[in-house]
Amino acid sequence: MNIKYLKGFKWFDLTNSINKEIEIRENKFQMELSQQQKINKTFIQNVETNKLIQQIKSKRNKKRNADDGSENHGKDDGEVDKKKPKVEIRRTFQQRSVTTNRADADREIKNKNNQSVKLNSVLNSIF
Known part of the structure; x- marks a missing residue:
């Protein structure tokens, strides 16, 4: 090394700046890691919610099929079957x-x- 050309320079300054760069890099890495964990957590929650909704829909379809005595042949709740009669309103409330x-x-x-x-x-x- 050519230390003689760096007047007033101390070895502590060099190690201190390197340590700051390492700390900044680690903080950025931790921030990115926490963001990815949040994204993964929300994705997993959305997948579980979707599974729950699909199970509820399938149970409803099975119940409707059992009540009607016919099969739905894999139709979702979003699809309208025009042959089915309308569901009777079970409760009425006095207004x-x-x-x-x-x-x-x-x-x-x-x-x-x-x-x-x-x-x-x-x-x-x-x-």
Whole structure:
């Protein structure tokens, strides 16, 4: 080495700069590695979710086939079979009328009198 041409240069400066470069390189490598691990983790989650959805679809198809007494021949839920009758609605719920006490609401939906009657009847039953 030609140390005599490097006045004021110390060996510590050279090792210190090399150590900083190595540390920067290792940090970049760790960052890339963590990004790849996140990508792999999300990919695996997506694959597992897809498997779960496919299992649910196949169970639904089997249940429909068992109920109908016919086979679907490998059709997905997305495909519509026009020969199948529509599924009957099993539950119906009693609907309530829309009421509100807002000042800017239409008069038809406001139900101030009905609420006061209900309140009076409740208060009368209590007292």
